[in-house]
Amino acid sequence: MVEEQEIFEKVKESIVEALGVDEEEVTPTATLFEDLGAESLDLLDIVFRLEKAFGIKIPRGGIQQDIIAAEGMKEDEVLVDGALTALGAQKLRERMPEVDAARIYEGFRVDDIPTLFTVQTFVNIVKRVLEEQPRGH
Structure with missing residues (x-):
């Protein structure tokens, strides 16, 4: 099982790459829109990067x-x-x-709802998707 700290590091890396922000700004409580300046399209970029980094599919909707x-x-x-x-x-x-x-x-x-998203929101989503995946993936 992937540890939460490892998930956080990959989420942080994906957000830094997608938004072009400094690593120090990407804390668990940082909001994507207010604190990190994300826009709606950036969320798709972040989700795509997370799917690639973790080999998962994050449900749309x-x-x-x-x-x-x-x-x-x-x-x-x-x-x-x-x-x-x-x-x-x-x-x-x-x-x-x-x-x-x-x-x-x-x-x-x-x-x-997306205006509420924090870095931790994405950590939790990735964690949930990984936990729901069948073993051996």
Whole structure:
């Protein structure tokens, strides 16, 4: 099993390469958009680099689809008109413990979820995908 520190180092390297930022700026709590200046297209670049570095496939469709699938819920239980319900906010806080819980609230726009992403978010995503992979891959 890949250790979290090893995952962090590869995530950091991918972010440094994709965004052209200094290594010192890439800390677990750094937000991709606010702290590191990422734009939407940069996320695709980062995901591509992570898939290549780890030999994995990161599902598209975002964390919101991940929550719905993982919890076995109907979409309208967690989302209404593109915004989180109270239950949706609770589930997102559980799925993204690295994010300040006060930033995730009922009515939060699903399209804004990427603005919450930290370096640790990507570490957690990679870790989850690696854990879900069948052994021997």
